[in-house]
Amino acid sequence: MPVLGCAAWLGGIAAARAGDLAGPVLAGLLAAAGALAWRGRGGRASPRQRLVLASVVLGAAVLAGSLLRLEAVATSPLSAWASDRATADLVGTVVSDPRLVEGKWGDRVVVRLRVEEVTARGERRRLGGSVVVLGDPAWAGVELGEQVRAEGRLAPSDSAEVGALLMSGRPPVRIRGPDPWWRAAGAVRASIRASVAHRPPAQAGLVPALVDGDDAALPDEVEADFRTTGLTHLTAVSGTNLTLVVGALLLVARFVGVRGRWSVLVGLAGIVGFVLLARTEPSVLRAAAMGTVGLFAFGPDGRRRGLRALGVALVALVLVDPTLATSAGFALSVLATGGIVLLGPPLTEALARWLPRGLAEAVAVPTAAQLACTPVVAVLSGQVSLVAVLANLLAGPAVGPATVLGLAGGLVGLVLPVAGRLVGTGAAWCVAWIIAVAERGAALPGAAIAWGTGPLAVLLLVGLCAVVALVLPRLVRRRAWGVSIAVLLLVVVLGVPGRIWSSPSFGWPPEGWVLVACDVGQGDALVVSVGPRAAVVVDSGPDPGVVDDCLDRLGVEQVPLVVLTHFHADHVDGLAGVLRGRRVGAVEVTAVLDPPTGVEEVEDVARRAGVPVRTASYGATRRVGTAVLQVVHPDIPLPVPGAGDGSSANDASVVLVVEVDGLRLLLTGDVEPPGQAELARLLPGLDVDVLKVPHHGSRHQDxxxxxxxxxEVALVSVGADNDYGHPAAQVLDHLRAAGADVHRTDEEGDIAVVAGGGGPRVVDR
Known part of the structure; x- marks a missing residue:
C-alpha cells in the first residue's frame, strides 16, 4: 500500500505539471499497463510484477481522472460565458466560509459556490461546477450549506478547477438555509469563539485554531512566532487535532462502558463530526485521513498497520482530489505521519533505555515528524528551524488539554454560556503556555538558520535528514550521546555559533557598517547604525519574521527610534518583528493616516508592546546616538485622514536626511514625483553619498x-519576480549614467554600506 500510495501521488503530480504532455503521458502509462498485463497473463506474473502493474494502473487512473475533471470545467458553458464576461443569474450552494478581503477600492467578500443552475445570455442551464464570488460586504453573512441566488458579471478564473469568478455588487438572495448538521457545526464553532472571547486576543484566537482550524482571529505576530518555532501545524487543521478530539471521545466512551465494535462506531462518528466542525475543505479531509492513520499506528502492530493505512489514505485522497498532490499542506501531513510511523518507534525504544517511556515518546514523536518535514519546510520558508523540536516538546503537553477543553467549552456553552466561558478559560490558560513557548523560542538568536531553496540545497538537506534518521536511534541509545546531542542543540539555539559568525571578523555584518538594506522581499526595511548593538530602523517590511532575522544577524538589541515612512503593508506589517525582544524607544509615522488598516495595525502592535507612536516632526533635527536625523518631507503639522484607500500614502512618505560617520544618506520611502519636485524646490543643490531609491525603483520618478x-551609491529595496515591474530599467540606467553604483536586494540579499576614507563601500551578504 505505501508503494501504491506513492504511485497515486506521482500520478497527481504528473497531472498538475505535465501540461500539454498529459495526454501522451497517459497514453504511455496505459501502453505500459497493457504490456505488463500481457506479460503476466495466465498467472505467470510474480508479486513484484503485479505490484508494478498496479502502480502503473493507479498512476494512470489519477492522471485520467484529473484530465477528465479539467476537461469538464474547460468545456462547461460556465467557462464560455466567463470568457465573454456575460452577466449571469445563478443558483448555488455555499461550500466555503466567507472571507473578508481588504482591497484598494473597498472591502470584498470571497466565497465559493457549488453551482446548480445558471441563467445567462437568455439561456437557463442546469449544470455543475463551482464559482468563486467576489461580493459586496453583505455576502459576509452567508452560511456554509446555504442555497442562494446571486447576480453579477462572470469572469475567467485563474484556477483550472474553478469554472468562473462572479463579480457581484448585489447582496445574495437566500433560498434555503443550511442542513441541520451544518447549522449544528456552525453553532459549535460560534460557541467555541464565545467561550474564549473574554480572554486576551492571542489566546482567544489560538483556541479556535487548535480545535477546528478557525484562525481568523489569530494575531499576525503569533503566526510569525509559530512559523519560526515550527509550531505552525497547531494553527491549521491537522491529523493531530483529529487524533486528540477523537481520542478524547473514545476515552469518554470507554469510561461509560463502550467496548468492541461500538468503540469503532464511536470513533467513526467522531471523525465525521470533526470533519463537519472543521469544514469539508480538502485540507480538512486530508487531516481526517492522516488522523485516522495515526489512530491505526497507536494500536497493536502499529508500524505495519500504520504504513498500510497511510498508503490507503494516500490513494483515496489523490483519487478524490488530484490537486492535493501538489499541495504543500498535503506533503507536510503525509511526511509527518510517515515520519512518526517509521522513525517514531525505533527512536522511542532507543530513548526508553534511559528515559521514562512517556518522556521518550514525547521527545520521539515531534522529532520524527519535524525531521521528515524539514526539507519541505526549508523549500517553503528558506530556513531550517533549530528550535522546532524543543518548542514542540515544550508545547506538546498543553496541546491536548487546550484542544479538549476548547471543544468542551463550545459544547457546554451551547447549553450554559457562563459554564462554557469557565471551561474556555481553562483552554485559554493552556494556550497561554504555548504562546509563551513560541514567543521565547522565536526570540532566541539561533531559532532558525537560512537555507537555500535550489535543487542542490534541497537534495543536500534530504540527504542530511536521511542520515540523521538512520543514525539518531543508534546514537541516543546511550545516555552520554543523547545528553551530548541535546547540549549541542541547545548551544546552537542559544546562538553561540551565531554570535561568533556575526562578529566583524567573520564577515557579517562588515566592520564599520552604517546602513543595511534588509532583504525583506517587496518592501523596505533600512537599519542605520547609531552605536554598539543599537540602530534606527526605517520601515519594517511586510513580514515580522524576516525583519527580525535581519536585525538578529546585525546583532541589534536596542532601537531608539523606528520611523515608518507611510502605512502601506510592505512598509509596516513587519513592525512586530522589530519590537520582538528589543528595547524600542518610540515609533514615528507620517501625518497622513492612509490606509486606515495600516494605521490600525501599527497602533495595535505598538500599544501591545507599550511603545509610543507619534508624528514625525517636519524640519526637526536631532541626534540619535552617532547619527543626526532631519525630517525633510512632508510639511504637514497635524495628522490628516488622507484618501482612505491608500492612494495618498506614497507621496506622504517621511523623507529623512541622515548624517552618520561622515556619510550623508537620503532615505525616501515611496515618495512620488510631486513630492520629489517639492524636495527639489526646498533643498536645491542637495548632494548625498547614499540614496535609497524611492518606491522600489518604480518608473514613476523625477x-x-x-x-x-x-x-555614489543607490540602493533599491525590491522583491524578486514582483508583479509591479520594479525596478524600472530606465531608472537604473539613468542613475548609473549619473555615476551611481546601483545595488538591489532582490539580487544581492542584505546590503550593507560601510563608511571609509574614500567614501561609501558596499558589502552584500
Missing part, C-alpha cells in the same frame, strides 16, 4: 532630480 543628488 529622474533629473535623482541624478542631481549625485549619489
Amino acid at each position: 529622474e533629473d532630480w535623482l541624478a542631481s543628488l549625485r549619489p
Whole structure:
C-alpha cells in the first residue's frame, strides 16, 4: 500500500505539471499497463510484477481522472460565458466560509459556490461546477450549506478547477438555509469563539485554531512566532487535532462502558463530526485521513498497520482530489505521519533505555515528524528551524488539554454560556503556555538558520535528514550521546555559533557598517547604525519574521527610534518583528493616516508592546546616538485622514536626511514625483553619498532630480519576480549614467554600506 500510495501521488503530480504532455503521458502509462498485463497473463506474473502493474494502473487512473475533471470545467458553458464576461443569474450552494478581503477600492467578500443552475445570455442551464464570488460586504453573512441566488458579471478564473469568478455588487438572495448538521457545526464553532472571547486576543484566537482550524482571529505576530518555532501545524487543521478530539471521545466512551465494535462506531462518528466542525475543505479531509492513520499506528502492530493505512489514505485522497498532490499542506501531513510511523518507534525504544517511556515518546514523536518535514519546510520558508523540536516538546503537553477543553467549552456553552466561558478559560490558560513557548523560542538568536531553496540545497538537506534518521536511534541509545546531542542543540539555539559568525571578523555584518538594506522581499526595511548593538530602523517590511532575522544577524538589541515612512503593508506589517525582544524607544509615522488598516495595525502592535507612536516632526533635527536625523518631507503639522484607500500614502512618505560617520544618506520611502519636485524646490543643490531609491525603483520618478543628488551609491529595496515591474530599467540606467553604483536586494540579499576614507563601500551578504 505505501508503494501504491506513492504511485497515486506521482500520478497527481504528473497531472498538475505535465501540461500539454498529459495526454501522451497517459497514453504511455496505459501502453505500459497493457504490456505488463500481457506479460503476466495466465498467472505467470510474480508479486513484484503485479505490484508494478498496479502502480502503473493507479498512476494512470489519477492522471485520467484529473484530465477528465479539467476537461469538464474547460468545456462547461460556465467557462464560455466567463470568457465573454456575460452577466449571469445563478443558483448555488455555499461550500466555503466567507472571507473578508481588504482591497484598494473597498472591502470584498470571497466565497465559493457549488453551482446548480445558471441563467445567462437568455439561456437557463442546469449544470455543475463551482464559482468563486467576489461580493459586496453583505455576502459576509452567508452560511456554509446555504442555497442562494446571486447576480453579477462572470469572469475567467485563474484556477483550472474553478469554472468562473462572479463579480457581484448585489447582496445574495437566500433560498434555503443550511442542513441541520451544518447549522449544528456552525453553532459549535460560534460557541467555541464565545467561550474564549473574554480572554486576551492571542489566546482567544489560538483556541479556535487548535480545535477546528478557525484562525481568523489569530494575531499576525503569533503566526510569525509559530512559523519560526515550527509550531505552525497547531494553527491549521491537522491529523493531530483529529487524533486528540477523537481520542478524547473514545476515552469518554470507554469510561461509560463502550467496548468492541461500538468503540469503532464511536470513533467513526467522531471523525465525521470533526470533519463537519472543521469544514469539508480538502485540507480538512486530508487531516481526517492522516488522523485516522495515526489512530491505526497507536494500536497493536502499529508500524505495519500504520504504513498500510497511510498508503490507503494516500490513494483515496489523490483519487478524490488530484490537486492535493501538489499541495504543500498535503506533503507536510503525509511526511509527518510517515515520519512518526517509521522513525517514531525505533527512536522511542532507543530513548526508553534511559528515559521514562512517556518522556521518550514525547521527545520521539515531534522529532520524527519535524525531521521528515524539514526539507519541505526549508523549500517553503528558506530556513531550517533549530528550535522546532524543543518548542514542540515544550508545547506538546498543553496541546491536548487546550484542544479538549476548547471543544468542551463550545459544547457546554451551547447549553450554559457562563459554564462554557469557565471551561474556555481553562483552554485559554493552556494556550497561554504555548504562546509563551513560541514567543521565547522565536526570540532566541539561533531559532532558525537560512537555507537555500535550489535543487542542490534541497537534495543536500534530504540527504542530511536521511542520515540523521538512520543514525539518531543508534546514537541516543546511550545516555552520554543523547545528553551530548541535546547540549549541542541547545548551544546552537542559544546562538553561540551565531554570535561568533556575526562578529566583524567573520564577515557579517562588515566592520564599520552604517546602513543595511534588509532583504525583506517587496518592501523596505533600512537599519542605520547609531552605536554598539543599537540602530534606527526605517520601515519594517511586510513580514515580522524576516525583519527580525535581519536585525538578529546585525546583532541589534536596542532601537531608539523606528520611523515608518507611510502605512502601506510592505512598509509596516513587519513592525512586530522589530519590537520582538528589543528595547524600542518610540515609533514615528507620517501625518497622513492612509490606509486606515495600516494605521490600525501599527497602533495595535505598538500599544501591545507599550511603545509610543507619534508624528514625525517636519524640519526637526536631532541626534540619535552617532547619527543626526532631519525630517525633510512632508510639511504637514497635524495628522490628516488622507484618501482612505491608500492612494495618498506614497507621496506622504517621511523623507529623512541622515548624517552618520561622515556619510550623508537620503532615505525616501515611496515618495512620488510631486513630492520629489517639492524636495527639489526646498533643498536645491542637495548632494548625498547614499540614496535609497524611492518606491522600489518604480518608473514613476523625477529622474533629473535623482541624478542631481549625485549619489555614489543607490540602493533599491525590491522583491524578486514582483508583479509591479520594479525596478524600472530606465531608472537604473539613468542613475548609473549619473555615476551611481546601483545595488538591489532582490539580487544581492542584505546590503550593507560601510563608511571609509574614500567614501561609501558596499558589502552584500
